[in-house]
Amino acid sequence: MLGKFFVVLLLALTPHAILNVELREVETVYEWKQMVFGFPTEADRQEAIANGNLVPENATPIDVATHQHPEKGSRIFTTTPRFTTGIPYTLAVVTDKNEANGPVLQPYPDYSWHNSNGSDCDRITSVYRVAITECDQMFILDTGVVAEVQHCPPQLLVLDLNTDTLSHRYIFDSSTYTEVASRFITPIVIVNDPPPTGSCSKVQVYIADVLFHGLVVYDSELNTAWRVENRFMYPDPDHGLLSIADEKFILMDGIFGLASDRELLYFHPLASVSEYAVPLNVINNRTIFEENKEAEPHAFRRVGKRSSSCAAQAMDSHNNLYYVTFDPIMLTRWSPNKPYNVKYEMEFPADPKLLEFVSGMKVHKNNAGKEELWMMSNRYQKVANGNLDFSEINFRILRRALDDIQNASIPDEDQSQ
Numbered sequence: 001m002l003g004k005f006f007v008v009l010l011l012a013l014t015p016h017a018i019l020n021v022e023l024r025e026v027e028t029v030y031e032w033k034q035m036v037f038g039f040p041t042e043a044d045r046q047e048a049i050a051n052g053n054l055v056p057e058n059a060t061p062i063d064v065a066t067h068q069h070p071e072k073g074s075r076i077f078t079t080t081p082r083f084t085t086g087i088p089y090t091l092a093v094v095t096d097k098n099e100a101n102g103p104v105l106q107p108y109p110d111y112s113w114h115n116s117n118g119s120d121c122d123r124i125t126s127v128y129r130v131a132i133t134e135c136d137q138m139f140i141l142d143t144g145v146v147a148e149v150q151h152c153p154p155q156l157l158v159l160d161l162n163t164d165t166l167s168h169r170y171i172f173d174s175s176t177y178t179e180v181a182s183r184f185i186t187p188i189v190i191v192n193d194p195p196p197t198g199s200c201s202k203v204q205v206y207i208a209d210v211l212f213h214g215l216v217v218y219d220s221e222l223n224t225a226w227r228v229e230n231r232f233m234y235p236d237p238d239h240g241l242l243s244i245a246d247e248k249f250i251l252m253d254g255i256f257g258l259a260s261d262r263e264l265l266y267f268h269p270l271a272s273v274s275e276y277a278v279p280l281n282v283i284n285n286r287t288i289f290e291e292n293k294e295a296e297p298h299a300f301r302r303v304g305k306r307s308s309s310c311a312a313q314a315m316d317s318h319n320n321l322y323y324v325t326f327d328p329i330m331l332t333r334w335s336p337n338k339p340y341n342v343k344y345e346m347e348f349p350a351d352p353k354l355l356e357f358v359s360g361m362k363v364h365k366n367n368a369g370k371e372e373l374w375m376m377s378n379r380y381q382k383v384a385n386g387n388l389d390f391s392e393i394n395f396r397i398l399r400r401a402l403d404d405i406q407n408a409s410i411p412d413e414d415q416s417q
């Protein structure tokens with residue numbers, strides 16, 4: 001009852017709801033001043049240095065994903081796309097070994113998978129984000145691009161996390177992307193036949209093409225992919241100038257964050273304050289979009305507007321949508337039972353310094369069956385402006401259990417101002 005009282009009180013003072021400050025804080029799991037790349041052997045490290053493949057100041061971590069395995073334990077994965085050279089590997093597992101700049105990474109699944117410069121398309125070239133499913137599979141979305149050069153076609157790799165081996169590879173064909181212009185950055189995966197009864201063979205992957213403004217749908221049963229385009233996937237120039245922690249930069253990114261309640265695909269461009277949605281049963285129909293990528297324009301709709309733009313987003317099993325807005329920096333929840341507008345945005349307590357540009361976000365169900373929000377924050381405003389200070393903490397993996405806020409509601413009667 002006390003919690004409800006605080007929500008009501010604060011609603012009168014701010015445009016959005018702020019939860020009772022007694023609620024738990026966001027916890028920092030790992031933090032880095034600069035990324036720390038470990039190598040299987042010292043010879044591998046020396047070779048990487050000699051080839052110009054180890055330039056840690058070039059590395060910006062983007063995503064986080066976590067998985068629990070009875071024998072392998074809890075593993076936390078992170079990605080570092082090859083915006084430029086000097087990145088020895090693009091997908092890593094975080095170890096508990098620490099150096100001055102932070103915990104040491106090790107290449108995942110192993111170093112032999114990582115091709116430093118796009119010269120071997122059988123290996124992994126550059127990854128922005130991954131998705132882990134209830135089938136103990138990791139879906140790795142590889143752009144094939146290093147430093148603006150399309151070395152390899154984009155590909156989707158499916159790794160079995162029980163054995164850390166490849167179970168499937170799908171190479172995208174030119175009907176789904178445009179060389180260099182496209183950039184596949186975000187995959188989300190829906191398993192239609194999950195365990196314990198299902199066999200994980202009916203899987204859809206939705207992929208955001210951030211630069212050429214499209215969505216790609218991959219269907220595992222058909223083992224094929226098609227492209228979907230819509231005007232809502234474009235960046236809005238009115239929201240292309242961003243401000244984070246009082247630093248301004250321009251980022252005209254299109255469709256970026258994805259989430260789904262298994263009926264709708266929610267999505268937003270980064271340069272935008274709107275959230276959009278389209279029914280899955282429309283975009284899952286290959287026939288419609290094979291003929292015309294821009295088909296069914298009226299199936300897409302705007303569901304609402306947020307207080308400011310954001311990057312990543314994630315949805316929990318109650319269909320709450322989570323994201324961190326840029327200006328001001330707020331960790332926010334939007335409940336699908338309410339209209340999507342600023343009044344029904346619920347902020348919960350978090351130190352803004354921890355949350356400067358959350359580029360990766362996942363809802364993970366832990367061993368106890370409770371859902372947790374995992375985030376990668378990377379102060380991208382400083383990456384964009386070239387003023388990262390490596391004597392400060394720049395990159396963080398954050399966690400917050402969700403059970404205390406998943407059911408919290410904002411009372412309707414207090415919405416008038």
Ligand SMILES: *[C@@H]1O[C@H](CO)[C@@H](O)[C@H](O)[C@H]1NC(C)=O
Pocket residue numbers: 051052053116117119
């Ligand atoms: C690029 O890859 C080739 C083949 O693996 C290798 O010989 C070469 O040293 C690499 N160059 C750089 C800069 O890593």
Ligand SMILES: *[C@@H]1O[C@H](CO)[C@@H](O)[C@H](O)[C@H]1NC(C)=O
Pocket residue numbers: 285286287288
């Ligand atoms: C896909 O769309 C086509 C054309 O509108 C329609 O004929 C077909 O029934 C749809 N397929 C499914 C599985 O809904």
Ligand SMILES: *[C@@H]1O[C@H](CO)[C@@H](O)[C@H](O)[C@H]1NC(C)=O
Pocket residue numbers: 318406407
């Ligand atoms: C939250 O809601 C779910 C159903 O949506 C219910 O099963 C659960 O018991 C609720 N938890 C709390 C703490 O109220």
